[in-house]
Amino acid sequence: MYLLPFSAKSSDSLTGLLSDFASALDDERLSKGSLASIAFTLTTGRRHFSHRAAVVASNHQEAARRLESLANDQHDALALRGRVSPGFVADASILARVQALGERLFDQQATKLDELLELANHFIEGGGFPRPIAPKGVTRIHLPTYRFSVKEHRGTPMN
Numbered sequence: 292m293y294l295l296p297f298s299a300k301s302s303d304s305l306t307g308l309l310s311d312f313a314s315a316l317d318d319e320r321l322s323k324g325s326l327a328s329i330a331f332t333l334t335t336g337r338r339h340f341s342h343r344a345a346v347v348a349s350n351h352q353e354a355a356r357r358l359e360s361l362a363n364d365q366h367d368a369l370a371l372r373g374r375v376s377p378g379f380v381a382d383a384s385i386l387a388r389v390q391a392l393g394e395r396l397f398d399q400q401a402t403k404l405d406e407l408l409e410l411a412n413h414f415i416e417g418g419g420f421p422r423p424i425a426p427k428g429v430t431r432i433h434l435p436t437y438r439f440s441v442k443e444h445r446g447t448p449m450n
Contacts, residue, residue, distance in 0.1 A: 292349045293330040294407045295358075296414050298340040305342040305372075306362050313358035315435060316351045326351060327429045334420050335431065341375040345411035347404065368408070371415050379417030389413055390421045 297312065299305035315321045321329060326348070344361050347369040348354035357370040366372055381389075392406050414420070425431075 292347050292404060292407055293326050293354075294334070294411055294414075295326075295330050295346045295348065295354055296333050296339070296411070296420070297344045297346075297358075298337075299342045300340045302342050302374075305344060309344055309358045309362040312434075313355040313362065316355040316358070321434070322351055324432050325429070326354065327426070328432045329434070331425050331429050332431045332434055339414070339419060341417075343375065343415050344370075344372040345414050346370050347407045347411060371411050373415040375415075375417035381413070381416075381418045385413060385418070389418060 297305065297308055299308050312321075344358075346354055346357040346361065348357055357367070360367070361370045361372050364372075389410065392410055410420070
C-alpha cells in the first residue's frame with residue numbers, strides 16, 4: 292500500500308486536483324506508472340499547502356476510487372481530507388516517529404497500514420515528510436494532472 296498526499300491553496304482547487312488525478316489514474320496518462328513512483332513524486336519535491344488530502348491505496352483503481360470519493364466530500368479511513376490549523380507546530384516526538392516511518396515509506400513489505408495512516412493523519416494536520424530514499428526502481432515522474440504543468444512558457448529568442 293502507498294500513501295498519496297495532495298494539497299492546494301483552496302478547497303475548490305484541491306477538489307479539482309483530486310478529480311483530475313483520479314481521471315489520470317484511470318487513463319493512459321498515469322496508468323502505466325508504478326504507484327510507488329507516483330507516491331514518491333507526490334511526497335518529495337513539492338511545497339504542501341494548507342488544504343490537504345491523503346489516500347492510502349494498493350493499486351491505481353483503488354486510488355482513483357478513493358480520490359473521486361474525496362472530491363465528492365466522502366471520507367473514509369483510507370481517504371482523508373482537511374485543512375491545516377493556523378499556527379500548527381508538530382510535536383518533537385511526532386517528528387522523530389515520522390522520520391523513522393519516512394525512511395521506509397516506499398518499502399511495501401516494511402510499511403504497515405497503521406503506519407501509513409499515521410503519516411496520512413500527520414500530513415493532514417500540517418506535517419510534512421522527511422526526504423525519503425527511493426528504493427530500486429522508484430523514481431520521480433512527470434505528473435500531468437497539476438494544472439500548471441500543461442502550460443508551456445517560452446521566452447523571447449535571443450539574437
